[in-house]
Amino acid sequence: MASKSADAPANPRGIPKAPFVEKVEEYIATRADVEPALRKFQEMISKYQFMEVNTQRRALSLKDKIPDIQKTLDTVRFLKLRKDSNEPFETNFELNDTLYAKAKVKAGEEVYLWLGANVMLSYPIDEAEELLKGKLAAAKESLSNCEEDLDFLREQITTLEVNTARIYNWEVSQKRKEKEAAGAGASKS
Numbered sequence: 001m002a003s004k005s006a007d008a009p010a011n012p013r014g015i016p017k018a019p020f021v022e023k024v025e026e027y028i029a030t031r032a033d034v035e036p037a038l039r040k041f042q043e044m045i046s047k048y049q050f051m052e053v054n055t056q057r058r059a060l061s062l063k064d065k066i067p068d069i070q071k072t073l074d075t076v077r078f079l080k081l082r083k084d085s086n087e088p089f090e091t092n093f094e095l096n097d098t099l100y101a102k103a104k105v106k107a108g109e110e111v112y113l114w115l116g117a118n119v120m121l122s123y124p125i126d127e128a129e130e131l132l133k134g135k136l137a138a139a140k141e142s143l144s145n146c147e148e149d150l151d152f153l154r155e156q157i158t159t160l161e162v163n164t165a166r167i168y169n170w171e172v173s174q175k176r177k178e179k180e181a182a183g184a185g186a187s188k189s
Contacts, residue, residue, distance in 0.1 A: 059146035082107035
């Protein structure tokens with residue numbers, strides 16, 4: 001079996017590109033090389049599928065987080081507009097997914113942001129807005145990268161499946177040729 005272990009090209013996040021077997025005869029020297037090649041491709045397919053599942057999970061998580069970040073950013077911007085007003089305003093705020101409470105709120109100079117892991121920090125409104133804008137941009141960029149990676153991974157899985165089929169078909173044709181040669185040799189005797 002020919003070895004092609006040069007530095008394999010990869011996508012921008014380091015996922016390696018699957019090799020494409022253009023000429024099976026050059027990749028597989030003998031029928032004995034078929035099984036190891038098929039095992040290698042099957043192992044690579046499993047690795048790509050594992051990466052695909054993890055990337056899908058990360059994308060779903062980001063799709064959940066982006067609307068929350070956007071909603072928090074919109075709220076901070078609203079409070080920023082109201083911070084010079086001395087009049088409190090009435091609002092409904094979310095306690096739970098389906099539970100809201102009414103409250104009179106006077107906009108101040110700072111907001112409290114829930115960072116997760118039972119941590120809440122106080123930020124000046126302008127700093128909170130910048131932080132949330134940065135987090136939103138990073139989350140959108142990360143989601144875009146996930147979607148790009150998913151497309152890349154699907155392409156690599158398809159390439160490896162095509163390679164597997166081509167090598168398998170090559171082996172079948174070699175067996176057929178050997179049978180024909182053995183049959184022709186037996187008929188000559």
